[in-house]
Amino acid sequence: MNHNNISPCAEMVSPPAGSPMHQPDFLFGVATASFQIEGASTEDGRLTSIWDRFCTTPGKVLHGDTGEVACDHYHRWQEDVELIASLGLDAYRFSIAWPRVMDEKGRPNQKGLDFYRRLVDRLGEKGIKSMATLYHWDLPQHLEDRGGWLNRDTAYRFADYADLLSCELGDSVAAWATFNEPWCAAYLGYGNGHHAPGYADHRYAAQAMHHLLLGHGLSLPVLRQNSPGAQVGLVANVSPGYPAQDCEADRNAVELYDANHNGWVLDPLLRATYPAKLWQRWQGCEPLVLGDDMAVISRPMDFLGINYYTRGVVSAKGENDYQWFELPDVERSQMGWEVYPQGLQDIMEQFKRQYSNLPPIYITENGFSSDDKVEQGRVQDGQRIAYLKVHFAACSRAMQNGVDVRGYFLWSLMDNFEWAYGYERRFGIVHVDYATQVRTLKDSAVAYADYLAQRRAGKFAWEPVHNLTARP
Numbered sequence: 001m002n003h004n005n006i007s008p009c010a011e012m013v014s015p016p017a018g019s020p021m022h023q024p025d026f027l028f029g030v031a032t033a034s035f036q037i038e039g040a041s042t043e044d045g046r047l048t049s050i051w052d053r054f055c056t057t058p059g060k061v062l063h064g065d066t067g068e069v070a071c072d073h074y075h076r077w078q079e080d081v082e083l084i085a086s087l088g089l090d091a092y093r094f095s096i097a098w099p100r101v102m103d104e105k106g107r108p109n110q111k112g113l114d115f116y117r118r119l120v121d122r123l124g125e126k127g128i129k130s131m132a133t134l135y136h137w138d139l140p141q142h143l144e145d146r147g148g149w150l151n152r153d154t155a156y157r158f159a160d161y162a163d164l165l166s167c168e169l170g171d172s173v174a175a176w177a178t179f180n181e182p183w184c185a186a187y188l189g190y191g192n193g194h195h196a197p198g199y200a201d202h203r204y205a206a207q208a209m210h211h212l213l214l215g216h217g218l219s220l221p222v223l224r225q226n227s228p229g230a231q232v233g234l235v236a237n238v239s240p241g242y243p244a245q246d247c248e249a250d251r252n253a254v255e256l257y258d259a260n261h262n263g264w265v266l267d268p269l270l271r272a273t274y275p276a277k278l279w280q281r282w283q284g285c286e287p288l289v290l291g292d293d294m295a296v297i298s299r300p301m302d303f304l305g306i307n308y309y310t311r312g313v314v315s316a317k318g319e320n321d322y323q324w325f326e327l328p329d330v331e332r333s334q335m336g337w338e339v340y341p342q343g344l345q346d347i348m349e350q351f352k353r354q355y356s357n358l359p360p361i362y363i364t365e366n367g368f369s370s371d372d373k374v375e376q377g378r379v380q381d382g383q384r385i386a387y388l389k390v391h392f393a394a395c396s397r398a399m400q401n402g403v404d405v406r407g408y409f410l411w412s413l414m415d416n417f418e419w420a421y422g423y424e425r426r427f428g429i430v431h432v433d434y435a436t437q438v439r440t441l442k443d444s445a446v447a448y449a450d451y452l453a454q455r456r457a458g459k460f461a462w463e464p465v466h467n468l469t470a471r472p
């Protein structure tokens with residue numbers, strides 16, 4: 001154990017004194033996603049994705065922004081890896097663009113594969129662990145043309161894609177996440193149409209979710225076989241619910257909210273069933289489930305990734321529905337999301353109580369958007385620094401209460417394409433000037449790097465809670 005003899009400087013983004021997050025085996029990283037940063041959307045054989053199509057559909061993305069250039073990471077990846085290394089990060093979570101690595105017949109596109117090979121190799125040379133997400137929403141458009149996630153066959157095509165990627169990169173990737181946020185892919189993509197491919201039908205959302213989860217389950221044994229040294233899991237967006245008023249009707253509303261936002265993904269994965277409350281709210285929307293689908297979906301995972309941004313405060317809307325309750329006078333991000341760090345602790349402790357087979361957790365996304373500007377070479381994002389600190393503290397409390405958390409990935413390395421909000425919302429700890437592609441470290445990046453340097457120098461004591469090195 002290390003002993004702390006310096007007092008942490010005020011600007012550092014540090015977990016509290018004694019936090020188990022100080023332990024050197026706890027991974028600190030940053031996260032990005034292919035469509036949000038890569039650009040080069042027609043280069044080297046990359047096919048069209050559903051997000052390319054969605055961006056050119058009038059009215060779908062703010063200001064008509066597209067992913068054609070984004071952060072130009074496809075060309076600037078070396079500079080970006082240098083940046084990651086200079087921050088002293090342990091790990092980098094990125095995603096692979098399916099339309100870049102396979103052609104329409106499912107054959108490998110070597111140029112696309114080479115891009116990711118070079119990326120993971122360079123990360124490896126720098127001592128940075130790769131966490132690769134296979135699906136962060138950019139489905140090849142030709143699969144959408146055959147029904148996308150409404151077509152059961154897409155789940156099998158996903159397993160083929162997982163097979164190809166893990167054969168190619170299986171020796172160099174530390175952790176594979178099959179899907180990022182199936183809830184968003186299914187609900188925003190098929191249930192309310194805010195995301196690609198833009199359908200708005202709850203029956204579609206439920207069927208799409210089932211096929212996404214099936215694709216996850218089908219790919220697990222493939223990933224394990226091709227990449228035996230890696231951990232495999234899935235990343236879910238999670239959000240705890242709280243009643244607007246302390247009454248039975250609102251507590252029931254919270255149960256409906258929880259079934260929708262958390263149970264819809266986690267119950268199939270960890271209990272091999274969909275939550276009954278979901279169908280109470282969406283009567284008649286149950287998906288078609290065949291044979292041993294639920295057994296496939298609930299195959300054991302090595303980790304669960306959770307993306308946490310905010311909570312939901314809800315009140316009853318009749319007996320079988322809920323509505324959001326907007327609390328006045330609370331701190332909110334540029335997205336309008338309430339800053340509520342306690343929710344991160346609460347949701348992880350809730351999962352620990354609910355699921356006896358809960359695997360170790362990585363916080364795979366957490367972060368803050370603000371309207372950041374470069375002024376005299378500097379970006380003063382004190383609100384983001386404060387956000388990170390209080391969320392580190394919440395994570396520390398959950399770990400002290402027995403939740404097995406192995407790492408924290410900040411969203412995001414750099415400002416990028418924020419889906420339906422285009423480039424207007426800035427989540428990065430590195431500022432991107434989209435006209436020049438100049439990257440500027442925000443104060444939060446410096447504060448994060450300061451902490452990581454001091455941790456590496458052994459400046460912090462911690463209270464051990466579990467053996468983080470033991471593989472699940």
Ligand code: FCB
Pocket residue numbers: 033036180181184237307365411418419427
């Ligand atoms: C998550 C997404 C990520 C990013 C953040 C702000 O839902 O996974 O791509 O957009 O929200």
